[in-house]
Structure formats: C-alpha cells, structure tokens
Amino acid sequence: xxxxxxxxxxxxxxxxxxxxxxxxxxxxxxxxxxxxxxxxxxxxxxxxxxxxxxxxxxxxxxxxxxxxxxxxxxxxxxxxxxxxxxxxxxxxxxxxxxxxxxxxxxxxxxxxxxxxxxxxxxxxxxxxxxxxxxxxxxxxxxxxxxxxxxxxxxxxxxxxxxxxxxxxxxxxxxxxxxxxxxxxxxxxxxxxxxxxxxxxxxxxxxxxxxxxxxxxxxxxxxxxxxxxxxxxxxxxxxxxxxxxxxxxxxxxxxxxxxxxxxxxxxxxxxxxxxxxxxxxxxxxxxxxxxxxxxxxxxxxxxxxxxxxxxxxxxxxxxxxxxxxxxxxxxxxxxxxxxxxxxxxxxxxxxxxxxxxxxxxxxxxxxxxxxxxxxxxxxxxxxxxxxxxxxxxxxxxxxxxxxxxxxxxxxxxxxxxxxxxxxxxxxxxxxxxxxxxxxxxxxxxxxxxxxxxxxxxxxxxxxxxxxxxxxxxxxxxxxxx
Amino acid sequence: xxxxxxxxxxxxxxxxxxxxxxxxxxxxxxxxxxxxxxxxxxxxxxxxxxxxxxxxxxxxxxxxxxxxxxxxxxxxxxxxxxxxxxxxxxxxxxxxxxxxxxxxxxxxxxxxxxxxxxxxxxxxxxxxxxxxxxxxxxxxxxxxxxxxxxxxxxxxxxxxxxxxxxxxxxxxxxxxxxxxxxxxxxxxxxxxxxxxxxxxxxxxxxxxxxxxxxxxxxxxxxxxxxxxxxxxxxxxxxxxxxxxxxxxxxxxxxxxxxxxxxxxxxxxxxxxxxxxxxxxxxxxxxxxxxxxxxxxxxxxxxxxxxxxxxxx
Numbered sequence: 001x002x003x004x005x006x007x008x009x010x011x012x013x014x015x016x017x018x019x020x021x022x023x024x025x026x027x028x029x030x031x032x033x034x035x036x037x038x039x040x041x042x043x044x045x046x047x048x049x050x051x052x053x054x055x056x057x058x059x060x061x062x063x064x065x066x067x068x069x070x071x072x073x074x075x076x077x078x079x080x081x082x083x084x085x086x087x088x089x090x091x092x093x094x095x096x097x098x099x100x101x102x103x104x105x106x107x108x109x110x111x112x113x114x115x116x117x118x119x120x121x122x123x124x125x126x127x128x129x130x131x132x133x134x135x136x137x138x139x140x141x142x143x144x145x146x147x148x149x150x151x152x153x154x155x156x157x158x159x160x161x162x163x164x165x166x167x168x169x170x171x172x173x174x175x176x177x178x179x180x181x182x183x184x185x186x187x188x189x190x191x192x193x194x195x196x197x198x199x200x201x202x203x204x205x206x207x208x209x210x211x212x213x214x215x216x217x218x219x220x221x222x223x224x225x226x227x228x229x230x231x232x233x234x235x236x237x238x239x240x241x242x243x244x245x246x247x248x249x250x251x252x253x254x255x256x257x258x259x260x261x262x263x264x265x266x267x268x269x270x271x272x273x274x275x276x277x278x279x280x281x282x283x284x285x286x287x288x289x290x291x292x293x294x295x296x297x298x299x300x301x302x303x304x305x306x307x308x309x310x311x312x313x314x315x316x317x318x319x320x321x322x323x324x325x326x327x328x329x330x331x332x333x334x335x336x337x338x339x340x341x342x343x344x345x346x347x348x349x350x351x352x353x354x355x356x357x358x359x360x361x362x363x364x365x366x367x368x369x370x371x372x373x374x375x376x377x378x379x380x381x382x383x384x385x386x387x388x389x390x391x392x393x394x395x396x397x398x399x400x401x402x403x404x405x406x407x408x409x410x411x412x413x414x415x416x417x418x419x420x421x422x423x424x425x426x427x428x429x430x431x432x433x434x435x436x437x438x439x440x441x442x443x444x445x446x447x448x449x450x451x452x453x454x455x456x457x458x459x460x461x462x463x464x465x466x467x468x469x470x471x472x473x474x475x476x477x478x479x480x
Numbered sequence: 481x482x483x484x485x486x487x488x489x490x491x492x493x494x495x496x497x498x499x500x501x502x503x504x505x506x507x508x509x510x511x512x513x514x515x516x517x518x519x520x521x522x523x524x525x526x527x528x529x530x531x532x533x534x535x536x537x538x539x540x541x542x543x544x545x546x547x548x549x550x551x552x553x554x555x556x557x558x559x560x561x562x563x564x565x566x567x568x569x570x571x572x573x574x575x576x577x578x579x580x581x582x583x584x585x586x587x588x589x590x591x592x593x594x595x596x597x598x599x600x601x602x603x604x605x606x607x608x609x610x611x612x613x614x615x616x617x618x619x620x621x622x623x624x625x626x627x628x629x630x631x632x633x634x635x636x637x638x639x640x641x642x643x644x645x646x647x648x649x650x651x652x653x654x655x656x657x658x659x660x661x662x663x664x665x666x667x668x669x670x671x672x673x674x675x676x677x678x679x680x681x682x683x684x685x686x687x688x689x690x691x692x693x694x695x696x697x698x699x700x701x702x703x704x705x706x707x708x709x710x711x712x713x714x715x716x717x718x719x720x721x722x723x724x725x726x727x728x729x730x731x732x733x734x735x736x737x738x739x740x741x742x743x744x745x746x747x748x749x750x751x752x753x754x755x756x757x758x759x760x761x762x763x764x765x766x767x768x769x770x771x772x773x774x775x776x777x778x779x780x781x782x783x784x785x786x787x788x789x790x791x792x
Contacts, residue, residue: 020570023573024572028572099568100566102568104582104629106534107532109585111554241536
C-alpha cells in the first residue's frame with residue numbers, strides 16, 4: 001500500500017468535478033441539441049425579428065420602439081441558452097442520486113466545497129458560453145443586416161446580466177437539487193426559481209423599453225448578492241449524510257407539529273416562564289436583526305426626505321386649516337374614536353405583518369423589510385414636504401404620528417427582525433439538524449415574538465391611533 | 481499485537497426515531513477478511529457507510545486506518561476503498577476516463593495512475609474493453625470496474641458491499657482470488673454478502689448482524705460449534721449395527737441411528753474417531769464410511785437470525 005497523497009487543492013478539485021460533467025454533457029444530444037439551436041438558430045431568428053420590427057415601426061414614425069427592441073432582444077438571446085443551466089443544475093445531485101452514482105463520488109476525499117462548486121461550474125459553463133456565443137451571433141447579425149453596432153457598455157451590461165442571472169438560477173437550482181430525493185421533486189420545486197426569474201426578466205424588459213439602462217447595474221449587483229447568499233446557503237446545507245440517507249420526501253405533519261410545539265413552548269411550564277424565556281433568550285437573539293431593521297428604517301426615512309426634494313408637493317396641499325369639530329366628525333365617520341376603528345386598524349396592521357412574513361420567509365427577509373419600511377419612507381416624504389413648505393414637520397408628525405408610532409414602530413421593527421431571522425435561517429443554519437427542522441424552528445421563534453410581543457404592541461398602538469391620536473392631532477393642529 | 485485497521489466500539493446510528501445500528505463492536509486487523517452477514521435492512525450498509533465516513537455515527541466511536549471517522553472524515557475517505565452496493569458508473573465514459581477521474585479525485589500522479597489502471601484492468605480481465613463506453617459493459621463487467629475503482633488509490637482498508645453479486649461464476653472466482661491476494665497484502669477487508677458459501681470460503685471471521693445488532697461473531701468453525709453444537713460424525717456399516725453403538729468411546733455421544741448407520745457427536749474427532757474405528761475392527765464390524773456431517777454456515781446463519789430451516 002502506498003502513501004496517501006495530500007488532498008486536492010480547492011479549485012483543482014472543483015474543476016475536476018466540473019470537467020467530468022461538462023465532458024458528459026458534450027456527449028448528451030439532449031443537452032447539445034437545444035444549446036446549438038438556441039446559440040445559432042435563435043439569434044438569427046431574433047435578427048430577422050429585429051429587422052422586421054424596425055421596418056414596421058419606422059413606417060409609423062415610431063423608431064424609438066425599434067431602438068429599444070434591439071437591445072432587449074440582445075438580452076433575450078442571452079437568456080434562452082442560460083435557461084438550460086437550470087435543467088442541468090436541477091439534476092446535478094438529484095440525478096446522480098437517482099442513477100446511484102453519488103455514493104462513489106461522495107466517498108472520495110473531495111471536500112464539500114469542491115463537490116458543490118464543481119457541480120455549479122458544470123451547470124454554468126456550457127450554457128453561459130452558449131449564451132455569449134448567441135449574443136455574438138446576434139450582434140454580428142445586427143451589424144451586417146441593420147448596420148447597428150451595440151454600444152460596448154450595453155454589451156458589457158447584457159453579458160454581466162446574463163452571467164448573473166445564470167449564477168442565481170444555478171445557485172438556487174443546486175441548492176434544490178442537493179436537498180431533494182429525485183429529479184422530479186427538484187423540478188417541482190424549480191418554480192421557486194422560475195417564477196421570480198420570469199418576473200425579473202419582465203422587469204428588465206420594462207427597464208430596457210423605458211431606456212433607463214443604468215438601473216440594470218443595480219439588478220446585476222442584486223443578482224450577484226443573491227447568488228453569493230445562495231452559494232453560502234448551499235455549501236452550508238451540503239451534507240453527504242443527508243444526500244445519502246434521505247429516502248422519502250413525505251410530509252410528516254406529526255413531526256412538524258412536534259417540532260413547532262417544542263420550539264414554541266421552549267420548555268416553559270406556564271405563561272410567566274414562557275415570557276421570561278422570551279425576554280431572556282429570544283429577544284437577545286433578535287438584537288442584531290433588530291439593529292439592521294433600525295438601520296434600514298432610518299435609511300427609508302432618509303429616502304423619503306430625498307424623494308420630497310425630487311418630487312415636491314404643492315404647498316397648498318399641506319395646509320391644515322379646518323373646523324376642529326368638523327375634523328372630529330369626519331374622523332368618527334372614518335371609524336376613528338370607535339371600537340370598530342380599533343379592530344380595523346389592528347387587522348390592517350396584522351395583515352401587513354403577515355404579508356411581510358410570508359414574503360420574507362422565502363426571500364431571506366428582504367421583501368419583508370421593503371414592505372415594512374414603505375410607511376417610514378412615506379412619513380419621511382411627508383416630513384420633507386412639510387419642511388420644504390415651511391411648516392413645522394415636528395409639530396405635524398408629533399401630533400399625527402408620534403403618539404401611536406411610539407408603540408407601533410417598535411412593534412414593526414420587532415416584526416421585521418423576527419421575519420429577517422426566520423428568512424435568513426436557511427442561509428446559515430447550525431449544523432446537525434435538517435433544513436426543514438431549522439426552518440420550523442425559525443418559524444416557531446417568529447411565532448413566539450409575534451404572539452408574545454408584536455401582536456400585543458400592535459393592539460396597543462391601534463388603540464392609541466384610534467382613540468388618542470385624533471384628539472391630540474385636533475388639539476395641536478386645529479386648536480380644538 | 482498488531483493494531484486493528486478497523487476498530488468500532490459501540491457504533492450506533494439513529495435515523496430520527498429509527499435505530500439502524502445499535503452498539504456494534506468490531507475490530508479488523510491487517511490481513512484479515514471479515515464477512516458481515518445479515519438479512520436485508522439489518523444495518524450492514526449503514527455500518528459500512530459509517531466506517532467510510534459517509535454517515536456520522538449517532539453514538540460510539542470508530543477508527544479506520546488510525547483516523548477517527550467523526551473527526552477526520554477526509555483522512556478516512558482517502559484510506560478506504562468502498563465498493564458500493566450499486567456500481568454507480570458514469571455510463572457515457574470509457575473505463576480509462578472513469579478511472580482517470582477517480583484517480584484525480586485521489587490525487588494520484590499521472591504515472592502511478594496509468595500503471596495502476598493498466599494493472600488492475602488486466603487483473604480483472606477488462607483490459608480489452610478499456611476504450612468501450614461503460615454503458616456497453618455487462619453487469620459483471622460494471623461490478624468489476626467498480627471494484628477497480630475501489631482499489632485504484634491502493635487503500636489499506638476495503639469495504640466491499642456484495643462484491644460478486646452480479647457476476648458469473650468465473651468472474652466471481654476471479655474476484656474472490658483478488659480479495660484473497662488483497663488479504664495477503666495486509667489490508668483489512670470487510671465483505672458484506674448474502675452468499676454464505678463465499679463468506680465461509682473467503683472470510684477469516686464472520687459477523688452476523690440483525691436489527692442493527694451484532695448477534696454473532698467468530699470464525700466459521702467456532703460459530704458452527706457455538707451455534708450448532710459439537711461436530712457430528714456419521715458411520716455407515718456393511719451390515720446391520722450389531723451393537724456398534726455400544727463401542728462408542730468416551731467423549732462421544734450417540735445422536736441418531738438407523739439399521740446400518742449411526743451418527744454421534746464428539747468434542748475431539750482426532751482422538752475419538754481412531755479409537756472407535758479400532759474398537760469396531762476388533763469387534764469384526766466392517767465399516768463402509770466414517771465422515772463428518774457437513775454443517776454449513778447457512779445452518780448457523782438461519783439459526784442465529786431466528787429462521788427455522790425446513791427439515792430435510
């Protein structure tokens with residue numbers, strides 16, 4: 001027996017895995033045929049489409065449509081080949097598992113990182129190169145047929161956007177593939193990637209037709225950040241044991257209920273002990289997320305002030321002159337100063353928090369932060385406009401917002417932090433438990449904070465908003 | 481005493497609420513082959529996977545080639561040759577490419593890889609097929625190539641799950657010969673198999689696992705003695721017994737008899753058989769045959785795993 005060589009260096013190991021798969025793809029006509037079609041035939045079809053569209057719109061004196069369509073088709077030509085990367089990535093681990101070739105691979109001394117990155121590279125290389133080639137073919141066609149040379153910054157932007165989109169799709173698909181037992185299950189879960197990416201492409205097309213190409217840079221950055229998050233999540237979750245040991249994708253509701261119950265109760269025997277646990281353990285764990293939410297909300301207020309300078313309201317819109325009794329009567333008509341109003345405000349706020357939670361749970365908490373920060377942006381916008389109109393923003397906001405905001409904003413921040421923690425739990429869960437277990441534990445922690453603090457605080461805030469704020473506002477602003 | 485290359489103490493594996501392997505103790509030294517037997521779902525593959533650092537033990541400990549399976553999984557994997565239950569080949573590749581890929585994963589220098597590829601393919605009769613795609617290989621050829629893959633990095637420890645399951649008799653014979661040679665090269669080898677004859681011929685020790693628990697270990701002979709009792713001899717005479725049973729020497733006990741035959745059990749056949757034959761000769765009783773009653777590992781296995789063997 002000979003001495004055991006040192007383990008393979010990171011990049012070499014990853015490339016070894018990728019190279020084998022790329023070579024394998026090169027022998028599979030089911031992958032080669034669509035790539036060849038989308039790389040060579042499809043760009044030529046797009047050239048024809050561009051020519052026909054430009055000729056058509058020029059006839060009606062709307063050349064701008066043609067001008068905007070040509071760069072958009074550049075993006076489309078790049079997107080189609082990279083869509084194949086999704087198919088390859090989805091079967092990267094699940095397919096090997098089905099073909100029973102995974103165990104020999106997992107027993108090699110290749111590290112988790114090498115295996116994972118190797119699989120990602122294998123899914124990326126061929127489709128991305130095909131996309132680049134497609135873009136080149138389309139661009140060449142444009143030059144030859146329409147004498148239209150794509151500006152270099154636009155070309156770079158489209159190439160980067162194509163690459164970043166492929167990265168996101170592959171990073172997400174490899175995560176799915178490494179967590180499912182079959183290609184079928186992976187394909188079913190692929191809608192979590194396909195739907196957001198489809199929405200993104202629609203957004204990108206709108207931006208391109210709008211002509212705001214600089215906005216696309218932000219999308220590139222956002223996609224790269226998302227890819228990095230997904231990559232980190234995938235490597236963190238990559239577990240040889242789970243890959244080999246998981247046999248069934250059966251929903252075990254009894255187990256789900258047990259995990260949630262245990263984590264929600266946290267071993268407390270009574271309500272007092274439960275609250276003690278909430279304040280001593282759950283709340284301190286939430287503090288970093290709370291800090292981040294505070295920063296985002298502060299930034300949101302700043303954005304509101306900035307927006308006020310950009311899109312200033314006419315000063316007359318901000319004039320507050322009315323009969324105090326009439327204001328109060330109008331408020332009563334709207335439901336203020338009445339129990340039904342309290343219920344309405346509370347249910348409204350709860351709906352917003354629940355919507356933010358659902359969105360946040362599947363977007364690493366990002367959409368929840370966007371949703372919860374929006375009211376703060378609006379308040380900042382109004383404050384900015386008041387200041388620009390020469391009114392006392394402090395007095396107006398102090399009377400109209402501050403009384404209930406003193407309770408509502410901490411509740412919203414806490415909700416945001418709880419959602420953020422829940423959404424981020426999949427990015428870096430502690431080792432030793434399955435992703436499902438972590439996600440359920442995250443949900444239970446979110447539920448503890450919601451039930452224990454957020455909902456009671458929102459109830460108090462709604463009471464203040466309905467019964468107290470109108471009286472203070474009328475007294476301060478209308479002298480009633 | 482030579483240090484064991486595989487050493488498991490209280491090795492346990494739980495999958496949620498299910499205990500797949502329960503407190504298995506096992507030691508395999510260099511140059512030793514242990515056959516791991518047991519019904520389907522007994523925990524053989526799970527045990528093998530834990531020893532290959534593919535599964536993390538829930539309890540107990542195991543060291544393989546001097547490395548802890550939990551703490552040094554990469555070092556363990558670099559020193560283990562695992563033949564998986566399913567060959568799991570990449571069917572679009574050729575055997576050369578396939579072995580080059582795994583050689584790369586084990587970081588074998590090019591020259592070493594080429595030498596081993598050539599030698600192992602020849603040893604297993606696959607040299608003539610090295611340019612063919614693996615999809616064109618027969619089941620047996622695939623199994624042999626999977627074994628070559630497991631041997632490629634020259635590991636001191638081999639874990640072989642059903643090494644001859646898909647093979648024709650000639651190929652199986654060839655593989656058994658290879659395993660024997662590997663034993664002579666001082667490797668520690670665990671073979672999981674349902675082929676009890678193969679286990680008996682190949683293994684130095686047998687370990688029987690059922691419901692995740694190791695329920696019997698020992699050499700084939702010791703297990704037979706332990707499970708089936710003392711060795712039995714059958715005597716066949718030319719004529720009816722004529723009181724031959726009364727001539728049985730001390731230490732031998734009559735088990736059964738017929739008109740011209742009798743069966744007895746004895747602790748030490750080397751002592752009791754010659755004495756019995758002498759006594760029969762002196763009594764003028766003609767002996768046709770005296771032979772040991774064949775007791776197979778299958779008898780032991782069936783008894784141990786609790787399934788009654790249908791009577792002959």
